[in-house]
Every structure is written in C-alpha cells, then in structure tokens.
Amino acid sequence: MSNIDTKVKIPSLAIVIIAAGNSSRLGENKQLITFNGKTLLQHSIALASFLTDKTLCVLGYEAEKIKNNLADIHFRSVTNQNWKSGMGSSIATGVEYWTSNQLVSAPDAIMILLCDQYLLTIEDLEMLYKSWKEYPNKITASQYSQEGNSNDVILGAPAIFPSSHFPELLKLKSQGARKILEQNRMALSAVNIKNAGWDLDTPNDLLQLINLEKSQLKSHLNQ
Numbered sequence: 001m002s003n004i005d006t007k008v009k010i011p012s013l014a015i016v017i018i019a020a021g022n023s024s025r026l027g028e029n030k031q032l033i034t035f036n037g038k039t040l041l042q043h044s045i046a047l048a049s050f051l052t053d054k055t056l057c058v059l060g061y062e063a064e065k066i067k068n069n070l071a072d073i074h075f076r077s078v079t080n081q082n083w084k085s086g087m088g089s090s091i092a093t094g095v096e097y098w099t100s101n102q103l104v105s106a107p108d109a110i111m112i113l114l115c116d117q118y119l120l121t122i123e124d125l126e127m128l129y130k131s132w133k134e135y136p137n138k139i140t141a142s143q144y145s146q147e148g149n150s151n152d153v154i155l156g157a158p159a160i161f162p163s164s165h166f167p168e169l170l171k172l173k174s175q176g177a178r179k180i181l182e183q184n185r186m187a188l189s190a191v192n193i194k195n196a197g198w199d200l201d202t203p204n205d206l207l208q209l210i211n212l213e214k215s216q217l218k219s220h221l222n223q
Contacts, residue, residue: 011109011132011133011136012052012054012107012108013051013052013108013109013110013111013129013132013160014052014054014055014056014109014111015048015052015055015111015113016056016058016095016097016098016111016112016113017041017045017048017055017056017057017094017113017115018058018087018090018091018094018112018113018114018115019031019041019044019057019058019059019060019115020058020059020060020061020063020079020080020083020087020093021060021061021083021087022061022083023201025201025202026200026201026203026205026206027203029061029065029066030115030116030200030201032065032066032069033200033206033209035118035209035213036213036216039070040118041057041066041070042070043118044113044115044117044120045057045073045075047113047120047121047122047125048111048113048125049075050122050125051111051126051129054098054104054107055075056076056077056078056097056098057075057076057077057078058078058080058090058093059077059078060080060081060083063077063079078093078094080093085174086173086174086175086176087176088173088174088175088177089172089173089174091112091169091176092169092170092171092172094112095110095166095169095170098110099170107163108136108162109136109160109161109163110161110166111125111128112157112159112160112161112176112177113125114157114158114199116199116201117157117195117196117198117199118198118200119198120158120193120195120196124195124196127191128140128158128160128191128193129160131189131191132160132162134189135189136162137162137164138162138187138188138189139159139161139162139165139180139181139184139188139189140160140189140191141155141156141160141181141188142158142159142190142191142192142196143190143191144156144192144194144195144196145194146197154197155182155185155188155190157176157177157196158193158196159181161177161180165180168180
C-alpha cells in the first residue's frame with residue numbers, strides 16, 4: 001500500500017464588520033467619524049484586511065453615503081435592509097453572506113468586529129486570531145472592562161465563532177451575539193483585549209475620542 005501525502009488544513013477565517021446602525025444616541029453617523037486621519041469604518045477595514053481577505057462590511061443606515069465616502073477604498077459590503085430591527089439582524093446578514101454565497105467558500109469561523117472600537121490594534125486582533133487557531137472549535141471572545149471600569153468585566157466583540165455556532169448567529173434579530181457568549185462562558189476562550197472596552201455611542205464618547213486625538217497630537221509635536 002503506497003503512502004499518500006496529506007496536507008494539514010489551515011482553518012480559514014472570515015470577518016464581518018458591523019456598520020449598519022444609525023447611531024441614534026450619538027446623533028450622527030459614527031461610521032464616518034474620523035480618528036487619526038481615518039474614518040472609524042476605514043480603521044476597521046484596515047484591521048480586518050490584515051488578517052484575511054475574507055472581509056465583509058454590513059451596512060444599513062445611509063449605506064450609499066458610506067460607500068461613496070469610501071469610494072477610494074476597495075472593500076466588500078452588503079446592505080442589511082432590516083438594520084432597524086437591531087444588531088443581531090446585521091450579524092445574521094453577514095453570516096448568511098459567508099455561508100450561503102456560492103461565489104465564496106464557506107469559512108471555518110467568523111469574527112464579528114464592530115466598527116466603532118477605535119482603539120483596537122492589529123496586535124489585538126492577532127492575539128484573538130492566535131488563540132482561536134489554538135482551539136479552533138471553541139468560541140474565542142474579547143474580555144475587557146468598559147472604558148477602564150475594572151469592576152465590570154465583559155465578554156464581547158471582537159469575537160470569533162466557529163462554524164458549529166453559525167446556526168445560532170443566523171437566528172439573531174434584535175440583540176447581538178453577547179447572549180451566545182454568556183451561554184458558552186465556561187467553554188469559550190477569553191482573551192484580554194483592553195482596547196475593546198472603548199467605543200463610540202454617545203456625545204460624551206465622542207468628546208473623549210476628540211480629546212484623545214488632541215492629546216496624541218500634542219504628544220507627537222512635543223517629541
């Protein structure tokens with residue numbers, strides 16, 4: 001009997017960037033807020049593209065305006081026509097794209113990434129990715145405290161869901177995927193991603209972002 005060479009299969013990862021909401025609490029389109037010379041959505045696309053070429057933006061509110069604003073950037077997008085029903089429907093839209101589209105191969109796992117976590121770095125996503133590759137059959141989620149409040153530890157996005165959890169993600173409607181994380185808390189891999197605790201939801205959050213940008217600029221000029 002002859003020996004047959006077998007190749008080790010490298011798990012494939014797709015990323016779904018959630019950018020469909022109307023930023024009702026903020027009062028303006030957060031996807032197009034700029035920070036360090038890039039819109040928040042541009043920043044998320046750049047991070048995602050570093051890990052994989054399977055990157056998808058789920059748009060909704062003012063989708064055409066966003067696409068026109070980012071016309072110079074090549075990115076794949078789909079519009080969730082039911083974005084008003086909640087974040088869960090946008091997650092389901094993204095997962096459906098990767099699992100039902102005959103033009104793309106289905107991934108082994110999907111990372112859910114929010115477009116407004118403006119402090120996330122490539123290193124943060126790399127840590128998450130490496131942890132998932134170590135345990136590819138487990139959910140791998142970010143663990144952080146909300147804006148530095150160490151008394152409130154949260155499991156959340158960015159998070160990687162293996163294909164065994166795709167059916168649950170496809171059923172999401174109004175709520176996001178945090179319930180799935182909580183239900184699997186004892187079985188998932190949690191990675192400390194401090195930067196995930198900073199996002200943009202309210203005018204006060206925007207003020208913090210602006211002040212941080214000014215502080216970084218001042219520090220750069222003084223060097």
